[in-house]
Amino acid sequence: MSLKILFIIILSGLLTTGCILNKDWKTASRDSAGIAPDPTSTKEAIVQVYGADAWGWRGLFAIHTWIAVKRTGDNHYTVYDVVGWRIRNNLPVMRVVQDIPDRYWFGAKPTLLKSHQGAGIDKLIDAIDQAAKDYPWATTYQAFPGPNSNTFIAWIAKKVPELDLQLPFSAIGSGYVQ
Secondary structure, eight states: OOOHHHHHHHHHHHHHHHHHHHOOOTTTTOBOOSSSSTTOOOOOOOEEEEEEEEEEGGGGEEEEEEEEEEOOTOOOOOEEEOGGGGGGGGGOOOEEEETTTBBBBBBOOOEEEEEEESSSSSHHHHHHHHHHHOOOOTTTOOSSSSHHHHHHHHHHHOOOOGGGOOOOOTSTTTTOOO
Protein backbone atom coordinates (compact mmCIF):
# COMPACT_ATOMS: atom_id res chain seq x y z
CA MET A 1 0.00 0.00 0.00
CA SER A 2 1.40 3.38 -0.93
CA LEU A 3 2.06 6.01 1.68
CA LYS A 4 -0.46 8.35 -0.01
CA ILE A 5 -3.29 5.80 0.25
CA LEU A 6 -2.41 5.06 3.88
CA PHE A 7 -2.48 8.79 4.64
CA ILE A 8 -5.92 9.16 3.02
CA ILE A 9 -7.28 6.20 5.02
CA ILE A 10 -5.94 7.58 8.30
CA LEU A 11 -7.21 11.09 7.56
CA SER A 12 -10.64 9.75 6.61
CA GLY A 13 -10.79 7.79 9.86
CA LEU A 14 -9.87 10.85 11.92
CA LEU A 15 -12.45 13.01 10.17
CA THR A 16 -15.16 10.39 10.61
CA THR A 17 -14.26 9.88 14.26
CA GLY A 18 -14.36 13.64 14.87
CA CYS A 19 -17.88 13.86 13.49
CA ILE A 20 -19.07 10.76 15.35
CA LEU A 21 -17.68 11.96 18.67
CA ASN A 22 -19.57 15.24 18.37
CA LYS A 23 -22.77 13.39 17.40
CA ASP A 24 -25.65 15.75 16.60
CA TRP A 25 -25.14 19.46 17.19
CA LYS A 26 -28.80 19.80 18.24
CA THR A 27 -28.28 17.48 21.23
CA ALA A 28 -24.64 18.30 22.01
CA SER A 29 -23.99 19.75 25.46
CA ARG A 30 -24.30 23.52 25.89
CA ASP A 31 -24.02 23.30 29.70
CA SER A 32 -21.59 25.24 31.85
CA ALA A 33 -18.17 23.63 32.16
CA GLY A 34 -17.87 24.98 35.72
CA ILE A 35 -14.85 27.15 34.94
CA ALA A 36 -16.20 30.68 35.46
CA PRO A 37 -16.66 32.11 38.95
CA ASP A 38 -20.28 32.15 40.13
CA PRO A 39 -21.56 35.64 39.30
CA THR A 40 -23.98 35.68 42.23
CA SER A 41 -21.22 35.19 44.80
CA THR A 42 -18.37 37.03 43.03
CA LYS A 43 -18.99 40.76 43.22
CA GLU A 44 -15.84 41.97 41.42
CA ALA A 45 -15.56 42.47 37.67
CA ILE A 46 -14.38 39.57 35.48
CA VAL A 47 -13.18 39.19 31.88
CA GLN A 48 -12.55 35.70 30.55
CA VAL A 49 -11.63 34.53 27.05
CA TYR A 50 -12.51 30.97 26.08
CA GLY A 51 -11.76 28.64 23.21
CA ALA A 52 -13.27 25.26 22.37
CA ASP A 53 -12.88 22.83 19.50
CA ALA A 54 -14.97 23.85 16.52
CA TRP A 55 -17.96 21.66 15.61
CA GLY A 56 -17.43 18.38 13.74
CA TRP A 57 -14.29 17.55 11.81
CA ARG A 58 -13.13 21.19 11.95
CA GLY A 59 -12.48 20.65 15.65
CA LEU A 60 -9.53 18.46 14.75
CA PHE A 61 -7.56 21.57 13.86
CA ALA A 62 -9.56 24.70 14.73
CA ILE A 63 -11.18 26.35 17.74
CA HIS A 64 -14.07 28.77 18.27
CA THR A 65 -13.32 31.66 20.65
CA TRP A 66 -15.46 34.07 22.69
CA ILE A 67 -15.23 36.61 25.52
CA ALA A 68 -17.35 36.59 28.68
CA VAL A 69 -17.54 39.63 30.97
CA LYS A 70 -19.17 40.46 34.28
CA ARG A 71 -19.20 43.99 35.63
CA THR A 72 -18.68 44.78 39.31
CA GLY A 73 -21.83 43.91 41.24
CA ASP A 74 -23.60 42.21 38.30
CA ASN A 75 -25.09 38.78 38.90
CA HIS A 76 -24.76 37.64 35.25
CA TYR A 77 -22.24 37.42 32.42
CA THR A 78 -22.39 39.01 28.99
CA VAL A 79 -20.89 36.96 26.15
CA TYR A 80 -19.34 38.43 23.01
CA ASP A 81 -18.97 36.10 20.03
CA VAL A 82 -19.57 35.50 16.34
CA VAL A 83 -21.73 32.60 15.15
CA GLY A 84 -21.61 32.04 11.40
CA TRP A 85 -24.88 30.19 10.93
CA ARG A 86 -26.85 33.22 12.15
CA ILE A 87 -26.30 34.72 8.69
CA ARG A 88 -28.68 32.10 7.22
CA ASN A 89 -31.51 33.74 9.18
CA ASN A 90 -30.51 37.26 8.11
CA LEU A 91 -29.18 38.00 11.59
CA PRO A 92 -25.87 39.68 12.40
CA VAL A 93 -23.19 37.06 13.06
CA MET A 94 -21.88 39.10 15.99
CA ARG A 95 -23.73 38.57 19.26
CA VAL A 96 -23.54 40.36 22.58
CA VAL A 97 -25.91 38.50 24.90
CA GLN A 98 -26.45 37.63 28.53
CA ASP A 99 -25.41 33.96 28.65
CA ILE A 100 -23.51 31.20 30.39
CA PRO A 101 -19.85 32.28 30.12
CA ASP A 102 -18.14 28.89 30.00
CA ARG A 103 -20.67 26.85 28.08
CA TYR A 104 -19.61 23.80 26.12
CA TRP A 105 -19.32 24.68 22.44
CA PHE A 106 -21.71 22.06 21.04
CA GLY A 107 -20.15 19.23 23.02
CA ALA A 108 -16.58 20.58 23.19
CA LYS A 109 -15.34 21.61 26.62
CA PRO A 110 -13.95 25.15 26.63
CA THR A 111 -10.46 26.10 27.71
CA LEU A 112 -9.79 29.33 29.55
CA LEU A 113 -7.36 31.31 27.36
CA LYS A 114 -7.18 34.50 29.45
CA SER A 115 -8.67 35.82 32.67
CA HIS A 116 -8.73 39.22 34.35
CA GLN A 117 -10.52 39.88 37.63
CA GLY A 118 -10.74 42.64 40.22
CA ALA A 119 -10.16 46.37 40.42
CA GLY A 120 -9.98 48.28 37.15
CA ILE A 121 -11.60 45.51 35.10
CA ASP A 122 -14.80 47.49 34.49
CA LYS A 123 -12.68 49.89 32.42
CA LEU A 124 -11.37 46.90 30.42
CA ILE A 125 -14.98 45.78 29.86
CA ASP A 126 -15.85 49.26 28.54
CA ALA A 127 -12.98 49.01 26.04
CA ILE A 128 -14.06 45.50 24.95
CA ASP A 129 -17.62 46.71 24.48
CA GLN A 130 -16.50 49.69 22.38
CA ALA A 131 -14.25 47.46 20.23
CA ALA A 132 -17.21 45.13 19.64
CA LYS A 133 -19.38 48.08 18.59
CA ASP A 134 -16.66 49.12 16.12
CA TYR A 135 -16.22 45.61 14.64
CA PRO A 136 -16.41 46.08 10.85
CA TRP A 137 -17.65 42.58 9.93
CA ALA A 138 -20.66 42.19 12.27
CA THR A 139 -22.81 40.92 9.38
CA THR A 140 -20.15 39.03 7.39
CA TYR A 141 -18.84 35.51 7.90
CA GLN A 142 -16.42 33.28 6.03
CA ALA A 143 -14.91 30.24 7.75
CA PHE A 144 -11.58 30.65 5.97
CA PRO A 145 -9.66 32.91 5.83
CA GLY A 146 -12.14 35.05 7.75
CA PRO A 147 -13.83 37.08 9.02
CA ASN A 148 -15.10 34.52 11.54
CA SER A 149 -15.42 34.02 15.30
CA ASN A 150 -11.66 34.17 15.81
CA THR A 151 -11.37 37.30 13.67
CA PHE A 152 -13.80 38.99 16.06
CA ILE A 153 -11.79 38.09 19.16
CA ALA A 154 -8.52 39.03 17.41
CA TRP A 155 -10.10 42.40 16.49
CA ILE A 156 -10.96 43.04 20.13
CA ALA A 157 -7.47 41.94 21.25
CA LYS A 158 -5.89 44.38 18.78
CA LYS A 159 -8.16 47.28 19.76
CA VAL A 160 -7.78 46.52 23.50
CA PRO A 161 -4.08 45.76 24.05
CA GLU A 162 -4.54 45.78 27.83
CA LEU A 163 -6.51 42.55 27.36
CA ASP A 164 -3.03 41.04 26.77
CA LEU A 165 -4.41 38.24 24.60
CA GLN A 166 -2.48 36.06 22.18
CA LEU A 167 -4.75 33.59 20.41
CA PRO A 168 -3.36 30.12 19.67
CA PHE A 169 -2.46 28.94 16.15
CA SER A 170 -5.68 26.90 16.07
CA ALA A 171 -7.73 30.13 16.19
CA ILE A 172 -8.02 30.07 12.40
CA GLY A 173 -9.15 33.44 11.09
CA SER A 174 -7.40 35.44 13.80
CA GLY A 175 -4.77 36.47 11.22
CA TYR A 176 -7.46 38.14 9.12
CA VAL A 177 -7.06 41.24 11.29
CA GLN A 178 -4.00 43.20 10.20
